[in-house]
Each structure stands twice: as structure tokens, then as C-alpha cells.
Amino acid sequence: MAMPVKAPERLWTAEDLLALGEEARYELIEGRLVPMSPTGLSHGCTEARIVALLWSYLREHPIGILVTGEVGFVLRRDPDTVRAADIAFIRADRLPPEGLPFGFFEGAPDLAVEILFPFDRYPDLLRKVSQWLEAGTRLVWVVDPARRTVTAFQSDGTLRLLDESAELDGGDVLPGFRHPVRDLFEGEL
Numbered sequence: 001m002a003m004p005v006k007a008p009e010r011l012w013t014a015e016d017l018l019a020l021g022e023e024a025r026y027e028l029i030e031g032r033l034v035p036m037s038p039t040g041l042s043h044g045c046t047e048a049r050i051v052a053l054l055w056s057y058l059r060e061h062p063i064g065i066l067v068t069g070e071v072g073f074v075l076r077r078d079p080d081t082v083r084a085a086d087i088a089f090i091r092a093d094r095l096p097p098e099g100l101p102f103g104f105f106e107g108a109p110d111l112a113v114e115i116l117f118p119f120d121r122y123p124d125l126l127r128k129v130s131q132w133l134e135a136g137t138r139l140v141w142v143v144d145p146a147r148r149t150v151t152a153f154q155s156d157g158t159l160r161l162l163d164e165s166a167e168l169d170g171g172d173v174l175p176g177f178r179h180p181v182r183d184l185f186e187g188e189l
Helices: 014-019 041-060 122-134
Strands: 026-029 032-035 064-068 072-076 081-084 087-091 111-115 139-144 149-154 159-162 167-170 174-180
Touching (some): 041 064, 041 087, 111 122
Parallel strands (some): 111 139
Antiparallel strands (some): 026 032, 026 081, 064 087, 087 111
């Protein structure tokens, strides 16, 4: 009896993912769809605080744009990888001269901010951080509301674990950006 031949798994492209529409909550990792669940209230509050701090900084230092809402970034092609950051910053000189695309950004942001959800798996998070850095992201902040810490991963391979007593800075990505880590969690219930 002949063994059934398994059909090859379909590899999705960034364009396939985009065609699913905004209601579809997926990332694309090496051509495979990976579902994303909605975030919780604490996550949303932390995200809003960070956006407010970065927005204020960028009003004084208009060096690029801030995006939120899990904007997709094409980090790799063939097979395609599209990842979404909770918050991202892109330098102005890297933006397309014809204007912002309606689709995903081709390339990595300069800063990616990931806010941990209690059910996030650490190996998956480290893989995502590695993908950001390998694609050209210069700084990744992993914000942990439960532990009230931020881990800053830099493109040179260094990382810094910052607790509430430390100061978060933007390094050479956001020169002059400095805020106490506790500001990210102030008012948590």
C-alpha cells in the first residue's frame, strides 16, 4: 500500500497577510501565520504611558515617527517574516519620500517596544527580540509590568536590566530621552 504524500505546507507572504485585513490578528514568522491575542488592561495602560513619554519627546525633537497599534514590519523575505511591536519608532530619514505606505513597513524600526503579557513565553520573546535586532532594530525595550522592569537590548549585543530605581534612556536612537523607569508604571492599581 502506498503511503499518502503530505502536501507541502503553504508559506504565506507579507502581501497575503496584509490581504487578510486589520481584523486578522497574526504575525508572520518564516511564512507561517502565528495568532496574536488581544492585550489586557494593564498592558494598555503601560503602552499609553510609554507612548505619552515618547510623543512628548518627539514633539521637542522631531527626528522621526512613533507608531503604535501593532504596526507590521517586514523583517525578512522568502520566506517572509512580519512582526508587530507594541510601540515602534522610525527615524525620519528612513521614511519613504513618497509618504507612508498603507501596508507594512519594509524593514525594521529603530526602536521596538515589547510589553510583556503574563502568558508570554520567554523563549518566544527572546526569538522576537533576536529577529528585531538581526533585521536592523538598534534598540529593543522589553517592558515587564509585573516585575516593573525594562530590559534594554542593543544592536551591539549588550543588554541592561533596569528596575524602578533606574533611568530609561534612548541611547543614540533617541538622544536625550531619559525618564525614570517608575514613570512607566506610575498609577498602577
